[in-house]
Amino acid sequence: GAGVSQSPSNKVTEKGKDVELRCDPISGHTALYWYRQSLGQGLEFLIYFQGNSAPDKSGLPSDRFSAERTGGSVSTLTIQRTQQEDSAVYLCASSLGLRVGGLNTEAFFGQGTRLTVV
Amino acid sequence: SQQGEEDPQALSIQEGENATMNCSYKTSINNLQWYRQNSGRGLVHLILIRSNEREKHSGRLRVTLDTSKKSSSLLITASRAADTASYFCATGRPGGGNKLTFGTGTQLKVEL
Numbered sequence: 001g002a003g004v005s006q007s008p009s010n011k012v013t014e015k016g017k018d019v020e021l022r023c024d025p026i027s028g029h030t031a032l033y034w035y036r037q038s039l040g041q042g043l044e045f046l047i048y049f050q051g052n053s054a055p056d057k058s059g060l061p062s063d064r065f066s067a068e069r070t071g072g073s074v075s076t077l078t079i080q081r082t083q084q085e086d087s088a089v090y091l092c093a094s095s096l097g098l099r100v101g102g103l104n105t106e107a108f109f110g111q112g113t114r115l116t117v118v
Numbered sequence: 119s120q121q122g123e124e125d126p127q128a129l130s131i132q133e134g135e136n137a138t139m140n141c142s143y144k145t146s147i148n149n150l151q152w153y154r155q156n157s158g159r160g161l162v163h164l165i166l167i168r169s170n171e172r173e174k175h176s177g178r179l180r181v182t183l184d185t186s187k188k189s190s191s192l193l194i195t196a197s198r199a200a201d202t203a204s205y206f207c208a209t210g211r212p213g214g215g216n217k218l219t220f221g222t223g224t225q226l227k228v229e230l
Contacts, residue, residue: 004160031216042206042222043161056217091160097216106151107208107218109160 002026004110006092012116013082021077021113023092031097032075033107034067038088046090049075050097082117089114124207124224132229137194139224141207142187148212150183152192155204155223164192164205197228 005024013019025032034046045059049069057067064082069075079086093107124141131137141150149168153161167174167183167190174181180193194201204225208218 033218035220043220045217045219048217050216089159093161093218095216105216106163106166107153107161109153109162111160 004092004094004108006090006110006113008113009111010114010116012118015084015117016081018078018080019082019115021079021090021092021115023075023077023094023110025073025075025092025094026108027073029094029096029108030072031095031105031107032069033093033095034075034077035091035093036088037091037112043091046077079115082115084117087115087117124205124221126224127222128225128227130227130229131197133197133199135197135228137197137201137226137228139192139205139226141190141192141221143190143207143209143221144188145209145211147185147209149210150181150190151208151210151218152179152181152190153206153208153220155206161206194226197226199228199230202226202228 007022030051032049035043036046037043047054047057047067051072052069064080067077089112091112093109095107096105147169149166151166152164154164155161165176165179165181167181178195183190204223206223207221210218
């Protein structure tokens with residue numbers, strides 16, 4: 001697609017329910033990132049994928065959070081037994097993932113999923 | 119803790135003035151990037167500066183990098199109301215793969 005696509009754009013769920021957030025990266029981008037942003041705050045790193053593997057998932061807050069990526073493309077972030085503190089905007093980004101001269105390349109962001117746990 | 123810390127947290131200026139935002143980081147980096155965010159949604163890449171560069175320009179944007187002080191600044195010249203947004207720095211680390219770590223951001227408001 002033309003850009004990074006995230007769905008749904010908004011999700012309201014009841015405490016204790018599971019949710020799945022989807023990210024469709026730019027075609028050909030091998031690196032994919034998930035971040036979380038609470039209201040008025042910075043971006044909290046959750047996990048990043050290189051291809052289908054996750055070299056760094058150190059930011060996942062608890063074992064209720066998991067993510068997978070299949071076919072080197074679409075990624076799903078799953079939150080089990082949601083809590084009110086999980087309410088935030090979840091942002092996905094992708095990049096070429098090429099280490100051009102040892103550099104990270106520009107990341108392209110989706111519009112995010114606003115999750116509200118009630 | 120955040121790898122990058124921007125200051126000030128919030129900045130309010132008049133249209134036409136220059137805006138300067140600073141970013142400090144803690145570990146060695148291979149590059150530093152600046153992003154802009156409107157309305158709390160997706161971020162847009164502005165500029166990337168390599169660790170061996172000291173200054174870079176793009177239109178009304180000027181970025182400096184001082185690796186000895188582990189700091190960077192973003193200068194927006196002749197600001198416009200449309201520049202109102204949050205600005206974040208992001209760092210990539212040697213050996214960190216493609217992981218980008220973002221700072222806490224500066225909220226810029228440009229008033230008419």
